[in-house]
Amino acid sequence: MYAVVGCSDCEALWVVSGRPETTSCPRCGARRRFAKLKKFAETEDADAAKNVRSAMVQRRAGYDGDLDDFATMGERAMDSGMDDGEFLTASGLDADEVADAGSGPTATRRRGRSRSARPSSGPSRTSTGPPSPR
Numbered sequence: 001m002y003a004v005v006g007c008s009d010c011e012a013l014w015v016v017s018g019r020p021e022t023t024s025c026p027r028c029g030a031r032r033r034f035a036k037l038k039k040f041a042e043t044e045d046a047d048a049a050k051n052v053r054s055a056m057v058q059r060r061a062g063y064d065g066d067l068d069d070f071a072t073m074g075e076r077a078m079d080s081g082m083d084d085g086e087f088l089t090a091s092g093l094d095a096d097e098v099a100d101a102g103s104g105p106t107a108t109r110r111r112g113r114s115r116s117a118r119p120s121s122g123p124s125r126t127s128t129g130p131p132s133p134r
């Protein structure tokens with residue numbers, strides 16, 4: 001998985017592969033927690049992520065050509081201060097699904113073992129009485 005993330009200090013955009021704990025801004029060097037970064041797009045392959053990034057960079061530079069929808073979304077998300085969940089929903093992605101994919105199965109279900117029923121009280125021997133002589 002690849003994500004296009006943005007630096008909140010210098011507004012640099014870069015592509016992060018996978019889900020690292022932290023990532024450093026290539027421009028100002030600020031170390032960021034990946035989870036806290038604004039993700040403008042998440043893609044399966046590196047080329048798609050690079051395309052989104054370059055489209056956003058071009059737009060910022062004043063280039064008003066064909067823009068990827070994601071780039072437009074990202075700009076809007078930044079302007080209106082939407083959080084990640086809203087942004088993902090607006091992008092047509094299921095926020096819950098993305099969250100699930102990120103955190104993985106964290107179900108810590110413990111099966112409470114119900115105590116097995118105690119054997120019924122009282123001795124229940126099978127041989128009762130003296131052996132009858134034959």
Ligand SMILES: [Zn+2]
Pocket residue numbers: 007008009010011012025026027028029030
């Ligand atoms: Zn930066």
